[in-house]
Amino acid sequence: MNHVALEGVTDDRIGDESERRRLTGPLGTTDLALSHYRLAPGDGFPGGLHAHTDQAEVFVVLAGVATFETPDAPGGEVTVSAGEAIRFGPGEFQSGWNRGDTDCVALALGAPRDTEDTRIPVACPDCGHGDLRLDVAGDTPALVCPDCDAAHIPEPCPTCGDGELLARLGPDAEPIAVCETCGDEFATPPLG
Structure with missing residues (x-):
């Protein structure tokens, strides 16, 4: 106990x-x-x-x-x-x-207690697969495609250059990226 x-x-x-x-x-x-x-x-x-x-x-x-x-x-x-x-x-x-x-x-x-596969509803820019896997094992968090294995690094907000972008649901219940700092919305997040 x-x-x-x-x-x-x-x-x-x-x-x-x-x-x-x-x-x-x-x-x-x-x-x-x-x-x-x-x-x-x-x-x-x-x-x-x-x-x-x-x-x-x-x-x-x-x-x-x-x-x-x-x-x-x-x-x-x-x-x-x-x-x-x-x-x-x-x-x-x-x-x-x-x-x-x-x-x-x-x-x-x-x-179960530990989760090994967290997905973000962002399409892979390389192959179009619908959900990228969050990989936080390295120094920089990456979004990795489970189909083609391409790794993409999320970039800062294009508007303010400062904010972290989070996946949210837009007005039509479709996933969008929203800046936590300035509130700007993007149909697709900028990925490196």
């Missing part, structure tokens, strides 16, 4: 106001990844629109409201309120945000 107090677990800052507390290590879980989130209004769960081909994810909202973007929902999004939970199976794309006026507090659970 392992027991921890949330306040005793070091938090990872997400933006200026939000935090993630990774509980997997402190609790010694072997088959389950577990994190506690507090998202300020306007902030989101890290990672943007993504899917794990080898892991299911469950989000349990404890306070506030989380809005999840997913191509699998009517209109491209689903709202999950306090006391509700949502599951995304392996291969289902999702990203979550706090679009409310108060903090959103949630638990995120992933099983």
Whole structure:
């Protein structure tokens, strides 16, 4: 048995106001990844629109409201309120945000514990395959095509030159790239 107090677990800052507390290590879980989130209004769960081909994810909202973007929902999004939970199976794309006026507090659970294949809904510029695999093993994160093995390095925002681009769902529930700094949107992200 392992027991921890949330306040005793070091938090990872997400933006200026939000935090993630990774509980997997402190609790010694072997088959389950577990994190506690507090998202300020306007902030989101890290990672943007993504899917794990080898892991299911469950989000349990404890306070506030989380809005999840997913191509699998009517209109491209689903709202999950306090006391509700949502599951995304392996291969289902999702990203979550706090679009409310108060903090959103949630638990995120992933099983199996470790994921080896995270996909981003960006087409390969070389062969056109629809989803690139996120590779963070090297010094610079890359998006690698699972079909032709081409590696592409995400470039900074073409507008502001500063921001990190995240995959999101656009108005037609189609994937787009959005700059976290300036908010500009791109049909396809710039890749090197």
